[in-house]
Amino acid sequence: MKYGFLGAGHLASAVVFGLIKAGVQPDDIFVNSPASARSLADKTGIHYAEEKQLIGDSDLIVLAFLPEQLKKIIQHLPADCFQNKLIISFLGSTSLDELQKSLPAAEIVRSLPNVNAEFDRSLTSIIFGSTISEKSKQLVKDFFNKIGSFVELPEKDFPAFSAIAGSGPAFVALFAQSLQKAAINQGIDPETALTISLKTLEGSTENLLSRQLLPNDLIKAVASPGGSTADGIVSFEKDDFANIVNRAILATINHGTK
Numbered sequence: 001m002k003y004g005f006l007g008a009g010h011l012a013s014a015v016v017f018g019l020i021k022a023g024v025q026p027d028d029i030f031v032n033s034p035a036s037a038r039s040l041a042d043k044t045g046i047h048y049a050e051e052k053q054l055i056g057d058s059d060l061i062v063l064a065f066l067p068e069q070l071k072k073i074i075q076h077l078p079a080d081c082f083q084n085k086l087i088i089s090f091l092g093s094t095s096l097d098e099l100q101k102s103l104p105a106a107e108i109v110r111s112l113p114n115v116n117a118e119f120d121r122s123l124t125s126i127i128f129g130s131t132i133s134e135k136s137k138q139l140v141k142d143f144f145n146k147i148g149s150f151v152e153l154p155e156k157d158f159p160a161f162s163a164i165a166g167s168g169p170a171f172v173a174l175f176a177q178s179l180q181k182a183a184i185n186q187g188i189d190p191e192t193a194l195t196i197s198l199k200t201l202e203g204s205t206e207n208l209l210s211r212q213l214l215p216n217d218l219i220k221a222v223a224s225p226g227g228s229t230a231d232g233i234v235s236f237e238k239d240d241f242a243n244i245v246n247r248a249i250l251a252t253i254n255h256g257t258k
């Protein structure tokens with residue numbers, strides 16, 4: 001199985017690292033982009049390839065450039081080069097319909113992975129195009145299982161999924177940074193403060209997932225009535241924490257609509 005990446009930015013790099021950690025041979029991965037592809041190839045042992053060669057030689061082609069680059073990139077390639085090719089698009093805001101119009105002869109999957117792919121932890125949303133075969137569907141599922149897990153979603157849910165799972169790593173990092181700052185404010189050195197913050201996030205997520213708890217169960221388990229954690233929760237609630245998060249998700253979903 002040969003994989004070809006058009007684009008070598010943050011997401012492509014995370015997925016390439018994730019595939020290699022999952023056992024894919026670097027020799028079976030090709031990459032092309034104007035500038036970054038060569039250094040990604042040097043770092044990982046995958047191959048830089050010219051676009052036409054990459055498309056011709058790959059069983060699965062990943063579109064990992066920016067949505068606004070789609071037309072330009074396709075325009076200068078021969079019209080028939082995507083004939084019967086299996087294409088996975090990572091393009092955040094490009095609909096399945098737009099992809100199918102741009103690449104009418106290809107089998108297309110729209111997907112939204114995230115940069116946690118590097119650690120086998122991307123929850124990816126996928127939607128299959130209408131022309132995709134059962135065999136290709138299985139190849140796509142195998143691909144996403146190598147970098148985490150996947151969920152099939154109707155396309156109407158992609159913007160919300162993107163805001164939470166795609167942009168989410170940045171929001172979680174923001175919360176981690178805020179916990180770190182709070183620890184620094186109490187006189188703890190920045191390095192120790194960051195370790196405390198990250199290990200607390202890691203342990204709490206693991207606790208929720210492995211014990212299959214609802215968030216409120218863990219809140220109740222830690223915040224005994226009248227205790228110090230309960231005072232912290234009351235303070236978050238007074239500041240309308242849930243709405244702060246909801247507004248940030250809406251701002252992310254509504255990007256570009258104003």
Ligand SMILES: NC(=O)c1ccc[n+]([C@@H]2O[C@H](COP(=O)([O-])OP(=O)(O)OC[C@H]3O[C@@H](n4cnc5c(N)ncnc54)[C@H](OP(=O)(O)O)[C@@H]3O)[C@@H](O)[C@H]2O)c1
Pocket residue numbers: 006007008009010011012032033034035036037064065066067069073090091092093112113114115166167
């Ligand atoms: N980052 C995320 O967490 C995330 C999550 C979900 C979806 N996405 C989607 O994934 C895509 C990539 O995002 P990103 O964050 O990885 O962006 P990025 O870091 O800005 O990378 C964009 C890549 O596109 C490449 N590119 C530009 N022109 C090209 C061309 N003619 N042929 C091939 N490649 C070309 C760039 O190459 P050079 O570096 O060589 O210029 C760069 O490697 C976007 O469509 C985004 O919506 C990203």
